[in-house]
Amino acid sequence: xxxxxxxxxxxxxxxxxxxxxxxxxxxxxxxxxxxxxxxxxxxxxxxxxxxxxxxxxxxxxxxxxxxxxxxxxxxxxxxxxxxxxxxxxxxxxxxxxxxxxxxxxxxxxxxxxxxxxxxxxxxxxxxxxxxxxxxxxxxxxxxxxxxxxxxxxxxxxxxxxxxxxxxxxxxxxxxxxxxxxxxxxxxxxxxxxxxxxxxxxxxxxxxxxxxxxxxxxxxxxxxxxxxxxxxxxxxxxxxxxxxxxxxxxxxxxxxxxxxxxxxxxxxxxxxxxxxxxxxxxxxxxxxxxxxxxxxxxxxxxxxxxxxxxxxxxxxxxxxxxxxxxxxxxxxxxxxxxxxxxxxxxxxxxxxxxxxxxxxxxxxxxxxxxxxxxxxxxxxxxxxxxxx
Numbered sequence: 001x002x003x004x005x006x007x008x009x010x011x012x013x014x015x016x017x018x019x020x021x022x023x024x025x026x027x028x029x030x031x032x033x034x035x036x037x038x039x040x041x042x043x044x045x046x047x048x049x050x051x052x053x054x055x056x057x058x059x060x061x062x063x064x065x066x067x068x069x070x071x072x073x074x075x076x077x078x079x080x081x082x083x084x085x086x087x088x089x090x091x092x093x094x095x096x097x098x099x100x101x102x103x104x105x106x107x108x109x110x111x112x113x114x115x116x117x118x119x120x121x122x123x124x125x126x127x128x129x130x131x132x133x134x135x136x137x138x139x140x141x142x143x144x145x146x147x148x149x150x151x152x153x154x155x156x157x158x159x160x161x162x163x164x165x166x167x168x169x170x171x172x173x174x175x176x177x178x179x180x181x182x183x184x185x186x187x188x189x190x191x192x193x194x195x196x197x198x199x200x201x202x203x204x205x206x207x208x209x210x211x212x213x214x215x216x217x218x219x220x221x222x223x224x225x226x227x228x229x230x231x232x233x234x235x236x237x238x239x240x241x242x243x244x245x246x247x248x249x250x251x252x253x254x255x256x257x258x259x260x261x262x263x264x265x266x267x268x269x270x271x272x273x274x275x276x277x278x279x280x281x282x283x284x285x286x287x288x289x290x291x292x293x294x295x296x297x298x299x300x301x302x303x304x305x306x307x308x309x310x311x312x313x314x315x316x317x318x319x320x321x322x323x324x325x326x327x328x329x330x331x332x333x334x335x336x337x338x339x340x341x342x343x344x345x346x347x348x349x350x351x352x353x354x355x356x357x358x359x360x361x362x363x364x365x366x367x368x369x370x371x372x373x374x375x376x377x378x379x380x381x382x383x384x385x386x387x
Contacts, residue, residue, distance in 0.1 A: 004175075020209045027212035027220075032202050038222050041065035043223045044237050045075065051222040051232030053215055057072065059107045060166030063118060066239075067125055078127050079103045081380070084118045085135030086110040087243060088302040088357060091364040092133065094238040102132075104239035109155070112140050112279045116286060117169035120176025120253060123293075131380060133298045134289055136324060138339070138357070141283065149264060157166045157268045163279055175290075180285050205311040210363060246360040249351040258307040258349065261356040270339070275323035284327060291331075296378055298334050302364060303341035305353035334378060336371040338374040344370060362386075 036052070041234050043050040046326055070076065080100035083092050090106040115134060122128050142159040152291065165173040179357050218231075227234055235241045274280060287297045301321065303309070310316070318339050328335040338344070341359075342368055346352050352363050365386040368375070372382040 003247075005113040020206065023209055023212050023216070025043065025203060027216050032199050037065035038069070038285055039221050040235065041069040043221070044235065044239065045069045046223075047237050048223045048225060049227065049237050050235045051224050052219055052235065053220045055108075055233050055234060060117070060168030063105050063107065064121060064168065064172065067121055067127065069104060070127075071125065076127070077101075079129045081131045081133065082122070083133040083135060083239075083300075084110075084115040084127040085133070085300070086137055088137050088359075089133070089135035089364070090241045090301060091359070091361040092135075092300070092368070093236060093240040093361075096368050096383055096386065097380065098367055099381045102238055106240060109139075109144070110166070111143075111163050112283050112286075113163050113165035113173060114169060116176040116180065116282060117165045117173035118176075119286060119290075120172035120174070120179060121169065123179055124172070124175050124206070125265045128290075128295050129290070130294075131296045131298060131378070133300050134287070136299060136301045136320070137319070138270050138304070141277055141279040141320070142271050144286045147264075154261075154264055156265060157271055159271050159273065159277075180282070180289055182282065182285065242361060243358055244360070246351050246362060248352060249360070251351055252307070252347050252357060254349050254353060255307060258305055258356050262308060262311045265312060267312075269308075270314065270318045270320060272314070272319040274320050278324070287327075287333060288331065291333075298336065298375075298378070298380075299328055299340055300367075301335070301337035302357075302359055302367075303337065303344065303346060304339055304357040305349050305355070305359075306347055307339050307349060308356045309340055309342075313339070334371075334374055336374070337367050 040050045040052065042171060052203055079102060081097055081102045083089055083102075083104040083106065085092065085104065085106050087106060087108040090108075091103065092104055092106075094102040096102075105118050107118075121130075139155075139157065141163075142157055143157040143161040143163050144155040146153050146155055148154075193330060222229070222232060224232075224234070227236065227242075233241070249362065287299075290297045301324070304312075321339055324335060327333070341347070341352075341363075344363070346359075351360070353359055366380055369386050
């Protein structure tokens with residue numbers, strides 16, 4: 001009897017599951033299956049901004065699609081300045097460098113292996129720039145893992161696990177490793193371009209179905225010359241993007257969530273052992289190799305917000321930053337920025353930080369302007385009109 005009931009219920013549910021799956025695959029507003037990277041790349045390379053309904057699930061495939069599109073239209077001229085970074089450096093944009101061509105390869109959550117992959121991508125296509133800005137984050141040299149706290153996903157340091165490059169940059173990563181003479185690591189098992197269990201769950205999710213139904217008549221990707229379009233996330237033509245506008249920030253909310261962030265990341269945000277890891281040696285190898293290719297590396301560090309820095313740094317110092325300073329001085333490499341916001345006059349959160357570690361655009365631009373003389377010595381002119 002129960003078996004027959006189960007069969008009957010399954011028969012009734014199958015059409016519903018089929019509809020949910022069909023809509024989620026067709027609309028896919030979160031870009032789980034269809035990254036739409038080629039469509040976005042065509043817009044960006046044409047010189048326009050791309051508006052996407054939601055933040056893409058991967059930026060790795062977008063970076064390769066951009067290079068492929070440039071090759072397709074014979075846009076083979078090297079950019080003067082390129083950024084290898086993450087969402088913390090996504091506010092570095094072309095307005096800062098009025099006399100130079102520029103592109104920002106900001107891969108959210110990226111690490112040193114992603115930078116090596118981007119190096120492989122640009123080097124294999126003979127597009128290494130004259131200046132390469134390398135952005136450093138607290139997690140650049142160690143892995144992180146996702147945890148769910150109060151129904152919200154957060155990422156915490158997990159230095160015991162190995163780093164992994166973005167799966168969509170895997171072949172570029174292997175080429176980059178070989179180019180740096182790090183062949184043994186390059187022989188690791190290739191990540192398959194398959195759906196993860198989380199992706200499959202998302203495709204069957206009623207919540208995702210509801211989101212997709214709301215977006216079923218919307219264009220998932222639009223071409224625009226504006227930096228703000230209601231209900232769209234804008235990727236600028238120079239590759240950068242803004243997670244939030246300064247005018248949208250609620251400083252009280254940021255403060256409250258900063259203390260929650262501190263509770264989750266106690267003694268596990270800045271990892272002092274990073275400078276003795278194998279990934280630190282990869283970083284040094286990468287920068288030295290860039291110089292041998294006549295590429296001028298510039299190391300950039302975005303500040304974290306003052307509350308987080310005060311509570312999570314070691315007596316207001318960060319071993320990683322000190323290690324970077326020593327290496328850069330020894331190898332005549334310019335380092336600008338700091339994890340410490342106080343160095344640039346940001347002693348309180350205000351509306352200068354979106355959350356625990358993302359500064360707004362004016363903060364980033366101010367940091368580059370503060371180092372305009374050192375950058376000028378390298379041949380990089382910073383705009384005097386950075387508002």
